[in-house]
Amino acid sequence: MNAQRSNRLAPDVNRVLFVRNLPFKITTEEMYEVFGKYGAIRQIRVGNAADTRGTAFVVYEDIFDAKSACEHLQGFNILGRYLIVLYYQQNKVTKKMNLKMKEDEIKQMKERYGVDD
Template sequence: MAMQRPTSKLPPGANRILFVKNLNYQITGEDLYDLFGRYGSIRQIRIGAKNALDHLNGFHLQERYIVVLYHMPAKQDAAAAKAELARREEELARLKQTHDIKDDD
């Protein structure tokens, strides 16, 4: 009698997409392929936060231009967070100037 390997059943309504939270902000797709690839083939890895940050910083939303930053835990170097904020604000100011956008203050 042939023994079959037990197959892991997906919960009802689930697909094969895994959502992983609480990753280190510096993690790369390659790191995730190395880890998760040990347990099966991986079709695609998407790290969504960076994509949102790249596309939405400076986005015009309800009469304001939003600034999108990575959240820095309190133990992180505050100077690095301030430098990143200053850099993004300068970038936003440059974009406003390029597109001749005035603040309505």
């Protein structure tokens, strides 16, 4: 068995990386060139909307490749910008969405039953 694979991984480690502080003009091909050095990539999604520019999701085939890329590319300089590479955590995103849904639900119930704050 590969010694690398016998190491325990931190709970936040996963195959999906969230990258911030990218140059706005970076192409998907350039992203594959930089991130592909660390292993096989399943998908890269570069943000192109006004609120997602400078960000990207990089999905690796293997969790250990994602871990290696995260460790090596954190602070990597591309066109004068230093990358911020994080493990994507879906539960943090959905937790915020669920909180907003619950707040809306409570507001509707207060209106329905005539409850004032």
